Every structure is written in C-alpha cells, then in structure tokens.
C-alpha cells in the first residue's frame with residue numbers, strides 16, 4: 418500500500434515548493450542507501466521519499482496527485498518495466514516481399530547517464546532527469562523486417578522500448594508496418610494478383626508468355642482456348658506467410674485484347690473464321706425479354 422506523499426515527506430498538503438525541497442534533502446540524507454546500505458527498510462523508505470519528491474516537486478504532477486491521488490499521472494514505481502513504444506514504418510512492395518533491415522529513430526526513455534539511472538546526484542535529485550532516473554532520448558534502432566509483412570502487421574522487439582524508472586527493464590518496441598500499393602501487383606493475404614494482356618490469337622491458340630513476378634520473371638503457359646478474365650496460377654510466386662513460412666501463389670488474370678479495326682485482308686480472314694467457328698446460340702435468351710423468368 419502506497420503511503421500519502423505528503424506524509425512520506427512529513428509536510429502539510431499546503432507546503433510551498435521550498436519546504437518540499439528542504440524536507441526531501443533532510444530525509445534523503447537520513448535514509449540514503451550510501452549511509453544505510455545494509456538496511457532494506459531504509460532503502461524502501463528512501464525509494465518512497467524519492468518518489469514522493471519527484472511527484473510533489475513537479476507542479477503538474479503535484480496538481481494531478483492532489484486531484485487523483487497516487488497511481489495516476491507521473492507516479493513512477495521503482496524498478497518497474499518501462500512502457501512499450503509504438504511506431505509505424507512505411508515499406509515498398511519489394512521490401513515486403515524480400516524483407517529488409519531498416520535503421521529507424523526511436524523516441525523513448527533511456528537510463529539517465531548523469532546519475533546512472535538512480536535519480537540522485539550526491540543525495541539531491543538529479544537535475545538532468547528531475548530525479549526520474551530516465552531521460553527522453555532518440556536512438557537509432559535496427560529493425561529486421563521479415564519477408565511477407567503486410568499493412569497492419571505488428572512486429573514486437575523485446576527490450577527496445579522505454580527504460581523503466583530507476584533501473585527498471587525496457588519495455589518492447591512495437592512496430593506496425595504499412596506497405597505501399599504497387600502499380601502492377603495487388604496483394605491479397607499471401608496471394609498476389611496481376612493482370613496481363615494477351616491477344617485474341619494467343620487466347621485461341623495458347624502461348625508461353627513472359628510475365629513479371631515479385632521475384633523476377635516467369636514463363637506463363639496460356640492454354641489454348643483461354644477465356645478473357647481467366648485466372649492462371651504460378652505456384653509459390655506469391656508472398657511468404659509470417660506464421661509458417663509457406664509461400665502463396667501469383668494469380669495472373671488475362672485480359673484479351675481485341676483488335677480495334679481490321680484492314681481488308683484481315684477482315685476477309687476473320688469472315689472466313691466466323692463461317693468455320695459459329696458464335697454461341699442466343700435464341701434461348703429471347704424468353705427473358707421484358708424481365709420474364
């Protein structure tokens with residue numbers, strides 16, 4: 418159970434800042450671990466005193482404390498784990514496919530070098546960290562992004578978040594990834610979709626065509642009689658799944674391009690083809706006229 422901070426420092430709730438400072442200095446000298454290094458009761462008391470002073474000496478934290486009591490706002494537990502730090506990183510499609518290592522500036526709390534995270538400097542609260550034992554810092558952190566991340570993927574790096582007050586361990590760094598859209602490849606989970614134009618003749622006769630893939634290039638076999646919009650699959654050319662490492666497929670949708678106009682010679686050839694390959698029977702459709710069923 419946490420004691421009242423005013424009681425810890427032995428002062429009235431109306432005490433001015435000067436009185437708070439004096440009370441803290443007197444008690445800190447009395448219960449300093451430097452003097453009482455064998456006494457765990459004195460050590461706990463010293464921690465209470467430091468914590469009470471840290472809150473009551475900060476006008477904002479004191480106002481919060483007066484309103485809401487301990488456990489709110491800037492109240493720090495000695496040795497507790499630091500907070501997780503969240504950040505988002507933007508990646509290209511190719512980086513999501515292959516994975517990438519990036520250096521990212523991370524704003525977090527780090528142990529105060531001036532007081533070696535103790536919050537005290539020769540018995541007084543450390544000026545550099547206002548007695549917190551931690552200070553804001555911006556550090557470059559290397560993040561290894563595995564292949565297969567998507568927009569909204571959350572990666573967690575243990576021990577790269579904010580340092581806890583007074584030597585507490587660091588929290589985690591939680592990174593959410595955003596993958597930019599690609600002009601050609603469209604991601605659907607571990608599958609990748611794209612659309613490739615083919616000619617009417619390739620659709621009719623079949624073809625082997627070169628298509629770009631997320632990893633380079635592949636030969637796609639278009640079977641004879643391929644219909645417009647048909648999905649052709651290239652196995653294992655999609656994205657790796659983060660959970661089990663299996664790789665998804667690349668689905669190529671074929672867009673059949675019809676020539677816009679024919680010259681006299683091709684017109685004659687197509688007319689001949691039309692005689693040989695009659696179109697679909699549409700007579701059956703007549704009964705639906707006017708919306709009848």
Ligand SMILES: [Zn+2]
Pocket residue numbers: 529530531532533534535536537543544545546547548549550551
């Ligand atoms: Zn310090």
